[in-house]
Amino acid sequence: MSDAYYLRLTDHLRELLSGPEAFEEGRLPAERTLAERFRTTRVTLRQALAQLEGEGLIHRSNRRGWFVSPARLDYDPTRDAGFNDYVRAQGRRPRTEVLHTDTRPHRPAAEALGLPVDCSFHHIRRRRFVDDRAVLAESLWVVPARAPDLLQGDFAANSLWGELRSRWGLTLAHRSLRLYSEALAEREAAELGVAPGTAGLSVRRAIFDAQRRPVEYDEEHWLHDALCITVELENKA
Template identity: 30%
Template sequence: MLSLRRSTLKYLQVRDYLRSLVISELRPGDPVPSERMLCERFAVSRMTVRQAVDALVVEGVLERVQGRGTFVAPPKVDLQVRLASFTEEMTRRGMTAGVKVLASELVRAEPDIAEALKVAPGEQLVHLHRLRYADDEPMAVEHTWLPADRLPGFLEDGTPDSVYVELDSRGLIPDWGEDTIDAGEADHEEAKLLMIKPGKPVLRISRRAFTGDSAIEYSRSAFRSDRYTLWVPVARPHPAVVPRKRTEEPDAAAPGATT
């Protein structure tokens, strides 16, 4: 038991030492001290060092590059759930947003997409397939569908630079929406576009955005989980509304009761 406790303390010392280096001395892309150096410095085994490094890799603080070593990982972007475009979100963080249009076309609504947009299956939709960048690094793969009958000529002059700017110009900017968030694994196409290995974790977000009571946009996005952390503000719920206790009817048999 004592031996296990000492081993845990050593692991924590190595982990905290590496974390302090990342915070105070190293920059993204810098290599961390070698396993051999850490073993000698803390008088621990390679297994203990690897355990400490593994913990920081899982947290996204460090990243391993096969054949090269372990490096300080790029900082994660906090992905806040709000009704804003990708460009707006990246600009808010001081990053330069970019996009590569992979497909821009009119398609017939598949049943699941039709259900999301509350249109009839087979109805014509605008479909955009785009690769999103932040500071020239691929961040997300996105599919977007919009009802074509409400957006005549949407693709006449090519794909708009910003869907939300174009919707705003038509008086159709979304004013509310709903997101569904799931963890998933990158398929081969997503992995190639995002420059990650197939099967790597991604954050999948499905969004429906509404203008008034009508759905104007449905999208499915796969975000690199190694570059995003989900940030959701929370607050205490309002006190539950408790119905007032109804005044009991007077007992007909009670003294003084009226009939």
């Protein structure tokens, strides 16, 4: 079909994007320029851009403009590989910023781990980049008894799970994942430099050790177009 003009515009732009050297430096021309070139208004043009954004082909940053989205990152949340490792393994450049740390109670973490709601956690808030694009805002809550002086470590450079294993000898035996699409709230949107309401993917994990003791709970907020979740499984009923 594609009878609507904005859909034909979408098709047209999609072809341009897949072509060679479509837009220099991965940046699209200004909305007003594109609207004029295609003889329509900004409203209609923006409808077309929103489509492509939904498909994960382009994205916008703050009020800076529209950019061609890079390939999605493959990510297996069931593995313990560190962010730095698998980003580099895919030929990309990882970076991590720690935004905040503290030790306080946190109800969702307590509930997910089956602990009393008033018990405290070591909390780390950080932001992670792939090739200088902020793609992930996450919080981790670690049970202090499992890793007492955790917050003295360097959780930017090192894998948290690597630390838990090497410094406290923890085995991460059982894990429970929840994953769903979301609209990024103001906080995450601000941290990632996107408009509030931008489509995201939420990954939540509760992790227990071999003795079935609660170890850690985390919440990840990804830009929806930044990743492809992959899982490899053997044997399961």
